[in-house]
Amino acid sequence: xxxxxxxxxxxxxxxxxxxxxxxxxxxxxxxxxxxxxxxxxxxxxxxxxxxxxxxxxxxxxxxxxxxxxxxxxxxxxxxxxxxxxxxxxxxxxxxxxxxxxxxxxxxxxxxxxxxxxxxxxxxxxxxxxxxxxxxxxxxxxxxxxxxxxxxxxxxxxxxxxxxxxxxxxxxxxxxxxxxxxxxxxxxxxxxxxxxxxxxxxxxxxxxxxxxxxxxxxxxxxxxxxxxxxxxxxxxxxxxxxxxxxxxxxxxxxxxxxxxxxxxxxxxxxxxxxxxxxxxxxxxxxxxxxxxxxxxxxxxxxxxxxxxxxxxxxxxxxxxxxxxxxxxxxxxxxxxxxxxxxxxxxxxxxxxxxxxxxxxxxxxxxxxxxxxxxxxxxxxxxxxxxxxxxxxxxxxxxxxxxxxxxxxxxxxxxxxxxxxxxxxxxxxxxxxxxxxxxxxxxxxxxxxxxxxxxxxxxxxxxxxxxxxxxxxxxxxxxxxxxxxxxxxxxxxxxxxxxxxxxxxxxxxxxxxxxxxxxxxxxxxxxx
Numbered sequence: 293x294x295x296x297x298x299x300x301x302x303x304x305x306x307x308x309x310x311x312x313x314x315x316x317x318x319x320x321x322x323x324x325x326x327x328x329x330x331x332x333x334x335x336x337x338x339x340x341x342x343x344x345x346x347x348x349x350x351x352x353x354x355x356x357x358x359x360x361x362x363x364x365x366x367x368x369x370x371x372x373x374x375x376x377x378x379x380x381x382x383x384x385x386x387x388x389x390x391x392x393x394x395x396x397x398x399x400x401x402x403x404x405x406x407x408x409x410x411x412x413x414x415x416x417x418x419x420x421x422x423x424x425x426x427x428x429x430x431x432x433x434x435x436x437x438x439x440x441x442x443x444x445x446x447x448x449x450x451x452x453x454x455x456x457x458x459x460x461x462x463x464x465x466x467x468x469x470x471x472x473x474x475x476x477x478x479x480x481x482x483x484x485x486x487x488x489x490x491x492x493x494x495x496x497x498x499x500x501x502x503x504x505x506x507x508x509x510x511x512x513x514x515x516x517x518x519x520x521x522x523x524x525x526x527x528x529x530x531x532x533x534x535x536x537x538x539x540x541x542x543x544x545x546x547x548x549x550x551x552x553x554x555x556x557x558x559x560x561x562x563x564x565x566x567x568x569x570x571x572x573x574x575x576x577x578x579x580x581x582x583x584x585x586x587x588x589x590x591x592x593x594x595x596x597x598x599x600x601x602x603x604x605x606x607x608x609x610x611x612x613x614x615x616x617x618x619x620x621x622x623x624x625x626x627x628x629x630x631x632x633x634x635x636x637x638x639x640x641x642x643x644x645x646x647x648x649x650x651x652x653x654x655x656x657x658x659x660x661x662x663x664x665x666x667x668x669x670x671x672x673x674x675x676x677x678x679x680x681x682x683x684x685x686x687x688x689x690x691x692x693x694x695x696x697x698x699x700x701x702x703x704x705x706x707x708x709x710x711x712x713x714x715x716x717x718x719x720x721x722x723x724x725x726x727x728x729x730x731x732x733x734x735x736x737x738x739x740x741x742x743x744x745x746x747x748x749x750x751x752x753x754x755x756x757x758x759x760x761x762x763x764x765x766x767x768x769x770x771x772x773x774x775x776x777x778x779x780x781x782x783x784x785x786x787x788x789x790x791x792x793x794x795x796x797x798x799x800x801x802x803x804x805x806x807x808x809x810x811x812x813x814x815x816x817x818x
Contacts, residue, residue: 316679316686317425320432323686327434330693331441332395334701335709340743340775340790342443343729344370346394347738349380354737358562358569361749362756366739368565369749371573374558375515376401376445390732394443401448402431402440408454409654415461416623418665425678426657432685433600434692439647446647449517450654456509457527457622459502463539464530464622466499503543511550521551522633523626530622572752573745600684601653607677608656611663623662630655708810709733715771715809724764724799725773726790727812739769743790750792757794764798772803772815 331337348370351359359368376397383393406427413423430436439446506527513520524547531540558566612624619625630651637648664674693699709730716723717734725731728738740746740760750757763769776782778796786796803815 313679316682317428320428320682320686323689324432327437327689330698330702334698334705336698336701337438337442339442340727343727344742345377345443346390346732347728347741348377349384350732350737352381353384358566360565362759367746368741369569369573369745370742371570373515373518376448398440398443404451405447408451412454412458413661415458416662416665418661422664426661429682430654430657434688435598436650439650444647445516446650449513449520450651452509452513453520453523456506460506460527461622463499463502464534507546507550510547515554519633519637522629526626526629530625533620572749601649604653604656608659611659623659626655627659712809719770721770723771724769726775747792761798764802767802767817772799774813
């Protein structure tokens with residue numbers, strides 16, 4: 293008996309689009325992994341900000357939770373919140389090498405970001421294929437990779453915030469409860485869960501659990517990065533505009549309670565040093581005028597920083613304008629709030645677009661995903677645009693390997709970093725390092741925690757500045773490690789970013805340049 297003939301394979305536009313999308317997704321992941329490999333091996337992106345996180349983690353691993361602004365142990369001061377460096381400290385305590393601990397937590401943060409984005413999009417009933425494309429596009433741009441391997445807290449904070457919004461989202465689209473129990477409608481979060489009467493009111497376990505979960509994630513996001521609190525405002529406002537006043541009040545009270553508990557624990561565990569540090573470094577020395585100028589410049593800064601970010605942001609803005617009927621929805625509120633929060637952040641000196649733009653990039657993807665979920669007729673057009681953006685991201689990831697010299701750096705930088713770490717380890721006395729990572733790599737607590745924060749603190753605490761200048765004049769440091777040449781192009785850097793010129797002036801008067809290792813200039817006593 294002859295088997296029945298197989299029907300001929302018919303190539304439809306849908307199948308062709310799926311095949312092209314899958315091929316582009318695979319190529320994008322390959323380009324992403326290639327860039328990540330060179331970044332990880334070379335340590336190219338690791339900078340003094342990573343050193344600050346490592347310094348905070350090293351302090352905590354040694355039992356010091358936020359050091360004082362000035363003490364015999366050195367100089368403190370930072371505006372960073374504790375959850376991110378506490379995770380790094382936990383790895384240091386169990387013996388994980390410092391760089392691997394920091395990068396490991398940062399890479400894990402990227403997974404939290406992808407999981408939070410996928411959860412939120414799934415709650416919005418976005419098609420699975422679109423979720424996959426958006427998830428890859430969330431971490432594919434080179435500026436996101438730069439944030440991952442330069443060890444930043446932004447991805448963890450955003451990922452936790454997205455988890456909090458995902459937990460609350462079904463409650464923002466559920467039908468508004470009526471006062472009559474009999475007439476009360478059941479929202480999507482309550483399907484299959486009978487209401488339980490408690491004190492004359494209807495208690496819905498699914499809704500209550502979602503509110504608690506949302507508050508927990510939103511509080512953890514705040515404990516990672518202060519400005520992530522805007523996500524809690526988005527969730528509360530979305531509930532209010534959907535008519536769920538009691539749920540909005542409940543979520544606001546739960547988040548407020550979480551923030552109070554967090555603040556109390558930090559205040560107690562640090563003996564007040566954390567609040568002293570945050571007050572001294574608030575806004576990085578910026579003013580309200582700086583914030584307003586940042587808000588005005590937000591329109592062109594993404595264009596100057598990344599054309600890919602600009603394209604995603606403009607597409608999301610276009611989708612938002614076309615569908616103004618959905619302005620009460622969580623995605624629309626989130627885009628407006630994120631744009632405002634980004635403007636405020638960029639108004640603080642010392643902030644740069646590459647990591648602060650990640651929120652804007654990912655939130656724009658949330659808006660595009662929600663738009664696809666609502667307008668299925670335009671799904672092919674939007675999907676084609678997203679696939680094109682994936683191609684651009686993959687091209688940029690591969691191109692920047694050569695543009696940044698990552699191949700050469702992977703061969704030379706690790707050995708130079710090891711040599712510099714050995715030099716710090718062998719130094720007989722204190723080491724003043726602009727990048728705190730090298731003392732941490734050498735198993736020492738950095739004497740100065742954050743050179744940017746030191747400049748900010750010195751403006752209001754002249755005694756702290758005078759203390760460091762006296763030590764430099766006495767040549768108490770066996771060596772000084774700097775990023776820039778202060779007698780050339782680095783002068784502006786030290787006037788406006790790290791240390792402040794009064795400190796560098798005393799370095800040049802008492803120390804001489806010796807050599808450069810791992811892009812770090814080494815100065816020794818004259």
